[in-house]
Amino acid sequence: MSDPALFGVVGGAGRAPSSPAPGAVHLPGWLDLDQQRRLVVACRDWATGPVPIRHTRLPRGGVMSVRTVCVGWHWQPYRYTRTADDVNGARVADFPEWLAELGRRAVADAYGDPAAAAAYAPDTALVNFYDGQARMGMHQDKGERSGAPVVSLSIGDSCVFRFGNPETRARPYTDIALASGDLFVFGGPSRFAYHGVPRVHPGTGDPATGLTAGRLNITLRETGL
Template sequence: MSEGLFRLPRPGRAEIAPGAVHVPDWLPLEGRRELVAACREWARGPVPIRHTVLPGGGVMSVRTVCVGWHWQPYRYTRTATDVNGHAVAAFPEWLRELGRSAVAAAYGDPDAGARYRPDTALINFYDDAATMGLHQDKDERSDAPVVSLSIGDSCVFRFGNSENRGRPYTDVELVSGDLFVFGGPSRFAYHGVPKVLPGTGDPAAGLARGRLNITLRETGLAG
C-alpha cells in the first residue's frame, strides 16, 4: 500500500451501538484504487469469485472471493473444496496493517489497533440487485472486531441487535471510502444489506458500478 494511505477521520464519526463505529470517508482515493486493483486480482483466482451455494441449495446474490482462509457455509478452510479445490490466496501483510489502522481509527485507540491480528478477508461484490440478509458473523473462533470497508455504490447497511433479526436496528448509508468496525458488545450483532443504491458508484476509484465490501476478521484458527 502507498504511504499516506490513511488519514484521520473527518467529522461525522458515529458510534451506532456499543463497539460499532461508522467512520465516513476514511479510506482516501488512492487507497480505494489500490484495493479495487487487488480485489480484481483475487477475483481471478487461484479460487475465483463465485456465488456461494448454501447447504439448503440457495444461492447468495452477492459474489464472494476470499483471502487467507476460504469461507464456505459455515466454516473456514485453507482450500476451496466447494469451488475448485485450490488453496486460497495468501493474506498480505499490507492488508493486516490496513485492518490495524482501521481499528485504531474507529476506536481512537492505537493499542486496540496493535492487538488486532486479521488473517482472512471476505470480499463481496454487489451488483444492482444483490442483497445480504441479516446474519451474524460467528464462524470465527475469535471475538476480535470485524472491519468493513465499502467501495463503489452506496448501500443501506442495517445494523441490528445480538438476539434476533428483528428490531431494534439502525439503517446506515455506507458510501465509497467508509469504514465500519464492530466488536465488543456488538461483535455478534445481526447485520445485512437490504439495498444497494445504483448509480452512486466511484469511477475515480475504478468502480463505476456495483459495490465492493471488504471485511477483515480474525479466525482464531491455527495453521
Template sequence: MNDTLFPRERTVVAPGAVHVPGWLSPARQRELVDACRSWARGPVPLRHTALPGGGVMSVRTVCLGWHWQPYRYSRTADDVNGQRVAPFPERLVDLGREALVAAYGKDRTYGDAIAYAPDAALINFYDGAARMGMHQDKEERSGAPVVSLSIGDTCVFRFGNTENRGRPYTDVELLSGDLFVFGGPSRFAYHGVPRVRAGTADPASGMASGRLNITLRETGL
C-alpha cells in the same frame, strides 16, 4: 449532497460499532479495487456461494487467508475448485490496525490495534440487484472486531442486535470510502444489506458500477 458542505461525522452506532465516513481516500480505494480484481482471478475465483438449503447468494465472493463457506473456514475451496486460497497480504493487516485506530482512537476497550491480527478477508461484490440477509459473523473463534470497507455504489447497511434478525436495528448509508468496525458487545450483532443504490459509484474510486465490500476478520484458527 456535497460532503464538504455537509460533512458526515464519525458515529457510534452501538457500543463497539463505529462508522467512519470517507476514511479511504480515492487513491487508496483505487489501489484496493485493482488488488481485488487480481484476487478475483484466482487461484479461487469470484463466485456465488451455494447455501446448504439449495439457495445461492446474490453477492459474489472471493476469500483471502481462509476460505469461507457456509458455515466454516478451510484452507482450500472445496466448494469451488479445491484450490488453496490465496494468502492473506500483510498490507491488509496494517490496514486493519489503522482502521481500529480510526474507529476507537486510544480506547482499547473493544479492540487493541497493536495486537489486532486479521488473517482472513471476505471480499463481496454487489451488483444493483444483490442483497445480504441479516446474519451474524460467528464462525471465528476470536472475538476481535470485524473491519468493513466499502468502495463503489452506496448501500443501506442494516446493523441490528445480538439476539435476533428483527428490531431494534439501525440503517446506515455506507458510501464509497466508508469504514465500519464492530467489536466488543456488538461483535456478534446481526447485520445485512437490504439495498444497493445502483449508479451512485464515483468513477474516481475505480468502480464504474457495483459495490465492493472488504471485511477483515481474525479467525483465531
C-alpha cells in the same frame, strides 16, 4: 499496494462519524480516492484466482446474490478452510501483511485504543461484490473462534447497511448509509450483532475508483484458527 503508509483517516465530506451501538463505529470517507483505487486493483487480482470469485451456495440449496472471493482462509457456510473444496479445490490467495496493517489502522482510528490496534491480527478477508440487485440478509459473523472486531470497507455504490443487535434479526436495528470509502468497525458488545444490506443504490459510486458499477465490501477478520 504494499506500502501500509498509504492508508489513514480522510475527512468524510461533511458526514460525521457515528456509533450506532456500543463497539460499533462508522467513519465516513476513511479511504481517499487513491486508496480506493488500489484496493479495487487488489480485489480484481484476487477475483481471478487461484480461487475465483463466485456465488456461494448455501447448505439448503440457495445461492447468495452477492459474489464472494476470499483471502487467507476460504469461507463457506459456515466454516473456514485453507482450500476451496466447494469451488475448485485450490488454496486461496495468501493474506498480505499490508492488509493486516490496514486493519490495525482501522481499529486504532475507530476506537482510539493503540493497545487494541496493536493486538489486532486479521488473517482473512471476505470480498463481496454487489450488483444493483444483490442483497445480504440479516446474519451474524460467527464462524470465527476469535471475538476480535470485524473491519468493513466499502467502495463503489452506496448502500443501506442495517445494523442490529446480537439477539435477533428483528428490531431494534439502525439503517446506515455506507458510501464509497467508508469504514465500519464492530466489536465488543456488538461483535455478534446481526447485520445486512437490504438495498444498494446503483449509479452512486465514483468511476474514478476504478469500479464503474456495483459495490465492493471488504471485511477483515481474525479467524482464531
